[in-house]
């Protein structure tokens with residue numbers, strides 16, 4: 162049986178993974194106000210996103226940054242959108258659709274700096290559950306020119322110029338860190354990943370063998386039945 | 397050579413114009429166009445704003461109303477044509493003969509293009525559409541070679557638009573029933589091939605398994621690039637027991653390197669597919685093609701541009717354009 166709470170894959174080796182380790186002592190509920198603030202700002206700045214989302218009736222998304230210890234629970238209910246932050250150890254809530262991927266890519270997707278299908282083709286992004294709802298969310302978010310710097314830097318206008326410079330510095334630092342991590346990942350994780358994929362292949366082969374044995378069994382059973390039938394042909 | 401670019405949202409329209417599109421083509425947010433995806437497309441108000449922006453920049457907007465009207469429910473299609481005319485778009489892209497007739501009678505000055513969904517690929521068919529409905533341009537299906545296109549152009553009195561980049565629809569377009577077979581919904585009638593409502597993905601031991609309706613379409617092993625869950629690009633287990641692609645592998649069309657030949661053939665416009673894709677895709681492909689066309693028009697060599705990251709299965713092909721068999 163597929164364990165819904167089990168991680169579906171090895172977390173990606175990213176700067177966020179380490180940021181996540183450091184943030185571990187921070188409980189999920191204390192991040193809730195931040196997430197809710199971001200949502201309020203987005204509703205104000207980009208109403209078009211939410212009008213496109215309104216066609217969804219009662220859908221809960223679980224957005225799962227695979228390199229963090231938190232998950233975002235986004236629900237659209239009666240034309241209203243809500244968000245909650247959950248710890249990875251919290252019980253998995255009822256969700257119709259799950260989107261998983263590295264946090265940086267999820268943020269880039271939110272800003273429309275990468276194409277969702279491209280992330281999906283390259284297997285960076287995983288989706289499960291209600292595919293139509295996921296597409297609706299993706300299209301809705303992509304319909305606005307979201308800029309995180311505007312979302313986060315809004316309330317105190319006079320610090321905005323400084324904030325923008327700071328934000329772009331953090332951004333470029335993040336990008337170079339990401340590159341370094343990818344190199345490190347190749348050297349450290351590659352042998353392990355190869356081993357894991359060998360095990361996966363072995364499991365696939367066993368599954369194939371089992372399937373063949375099953376088929377053989379059915380054949381044997383049918384011919385046995387035929388043999389057991391009294392001879393004498395058609396009655 | 398005109399560069400015709402897709403936009404599924406106002407943000408993509410802005411991205412296409414910024415990246416150098418001559419024309420942006422869009423659809424209304426309903427079943428009247430062949431990209432009727434949830435959360436996508438334009439309301440009449442959004443279209444009005446988009447047309448204004450494009451016209452201010454000296455560019456154009458086309459509207460695709462290219463599905464076939466349902467019997468007994470023609471209104472949405474008529475309304476779409478009326479709205480496009482009222483807003484002042486530069487052309488409508490139509491497939492259905494009834495709708496072409498409606499547009500010609502009610503909005504004679506509105507330019508009419510024949511959609512690829514009409515699947516007109518020989519001079520007789522195209523000349524018929526020209527004489528009966530006065531279509532100004534035909535969008536050719538992705539099944540002809542460049543030589544065939546060049547020959548065709550000498551026999552018709554209509555501009556031609558060809559697909560340059562994007563999804564590979566391997567059947568004679570507008571005539572594929574694979575999606576209807578698996579889901580009961582088709583591009584022609586419902587505006588979607590392999591609708592998301594019938595698609596399911598599952599992650600199994602590092603493999604990504606995609607399903608459409610009751611069919612398993614593919615199972616991508618760890619690290620292998622994935623593709624769309626369309627039957628035509630499915631990997632199936634046949635008699636040999638090994639999964640293999642029956643029609644086509646997941647790949648995207650890219651004819652950038654053939655631009656000089658297409659220009660030589662007399663093609664009027666190049667179309668980028670992908671109204672369902674994000675604005676990042678639109679920006680990347682449109683800027684790439686803008687540079688390439690500008691270079692090719694000046695007779696310079698077309699610069700190589702890597703589009704691997706945005707293609708299906710992270711691969712591309714020049715498809716039928718360079719096929720050397722019949």
Ligand code: SF4
Nearest residue numbers: 565566567572589628
């Ligand atoms: S199934 Fe493939 S060939 Fe048929 S309409 Fe869809 S993309 Fe085109």
